[in-house]
Amino acid sequence: MILLIDAGNTRIKWRLHGTPTPVEGACEHDQLEALDAVLAETPGIRRMIGANVAGPGVGGQIGTLAAQRGMTPEWITPDAERCGVRNLYRQPAQLGADRWAALIGARSQHPHACLVVMAGTATTIDLLDAAGDFLGGLILPGVALMQRALASNTAQLPLASGQFSPTPRSTADAILSGCLQAQAGAVERMFRQIESSAGACCLLGGGAADAFASLLSLPVQRVDNLVLDGLARIAQDS
Ligand SMILES: Nc1ncnc2c1ncn2[C@@H]1O[C@H](COP(=O)(O)OP(=O)(O)O)[C@@H](O)[C@H]1O
Numbered sequence: 001m002i003l004l005i006d007a008g009n010t011r012i013k014w015r016l017h018g019t020p021t022p023v024e025g026a027c028e029h030d031q032l033e034a035l036d037a038v039l040a041e042t043p044g045i046r047r048m049i050g051a052n053v054a055g056p057g058v059g060g061q062i063g064t065l066a067a068q069r070g071m072t073p074e075w076i077t078p079d080a081e082r083c084g085v086r087n088l089y090r091q092p093a094q095l096g097a098d099r100w101a102a103l104i105g106a107r108s109q110h111p112h113a114c115l116v117v118m119a120g121t122a123t124t125i126d127l128l129d130a131a132g133d134f135l136g137g138l139i140l141p142g143v144a145l146m147q148r149a150l151a152s153n154t155a156q157l158p159l160a161s162g163q164f165s166p167t168p169r170s171t172a173d174a175i176l177s178g179c180l181q182a183q184a185g186a187v188e189r190m191f192r193q194i195e196s197s198a199g200a201c202c203l204l205g206g207g208a209a210d211a212f213a214s215l216l217s218l219p220v221q222r223v224d225n226l227v228l229d230g231l232a233r234i235a236q237d238s
């Protein structure tokens with residue numbers, strides 16, 4: 001059994017790989033006792049493999065929990081080529097480990113061109129062509145971060161919960177609709193670069209994905225967690 005870990009900037013997600021029924025969970029950075037409970041209750045874990053973009057503090061805390069059970073997490077780092085995906089970033093190691101794992105997860109389930117969108121703290125929108133080349137991608141503030149940026153840098157904009165509207169007629173609706181349209185617009189614009197490729201589709205995941213999924217006018221496949229899928233694929237080869 002392998003414990004796969006996706007340590008993001010808002011939450012840590014995990015999955016036990018190799019169990020008859022999948023066991024998944026998530027917690028905030030200051031609630032790592034939930035992950036510790038998984039380690040305590042699952043004696044058959046032989047490896048821990050993770051992608052950490054939450055910084056060395058979070059990585060170190062997970063490492064400490066692992067060490068108490070005699071384990072060391074293996075944190076993946078993006079390389080130039082792995083599991084059929086070629087990384088065309090100018091400096092391959094600069095790419096987020098979560099984006100790299102998600103691209104590998106995407107490739108292993110969709111052998112055509114695809115747009116890999118992860119809507120988390122940040123939203124990332126990554127282009128994968130039919131040959132498995134990661135051509136490049138975007139980093140945007142995520143939905144919640146966009147809203148918070150407006151609230152904390154203006155005098156008149158509140159952090160309020162609006163409703164989406166194509167024609168917003170209140171401040172709260174205008175803010176939320178602006179942030180959602182920005183996300184959806186960036187996804188649709190990036191998709192244009194691969195839309196003529198046979199079987200092209202957008203794989204969409206992350207905690208904020210449902211906020212704008214319905215706005216997208218393109219073939220979308222809602223995915224659970226491509227980072228964890230990719231980590232499972234990487235584990236097969238290493
Ligand atoms: N229950 C939730 N807890 C935290 N964030 C949530 C929740 N539901 C939706 N969200 C949204 O999802 C984002 C976090 O998604 P996630 O994929 O876990 O991000 P990350 O990988 O950056 O940690 C938040 O910024 C917020 O917009």
Ligand SMILES: CC(C)(COP(=O)(O)O)[C@@H](O)C(=O)NCCC(=O)O
Nearest residue numbers: 008009053094095096120121122139
């Ligand atoms: C872009 C990210 C902040 C996304 O993180 P997340 O929103 O999933 O927590 C992360 O992938 C990252 O720190 N990337 C390194 C820079 C890069 O990918 O170019």
Ligand SMILES: [K+]
Nearest residue numbers: 118120122124
């Ligand atoms: K993300």
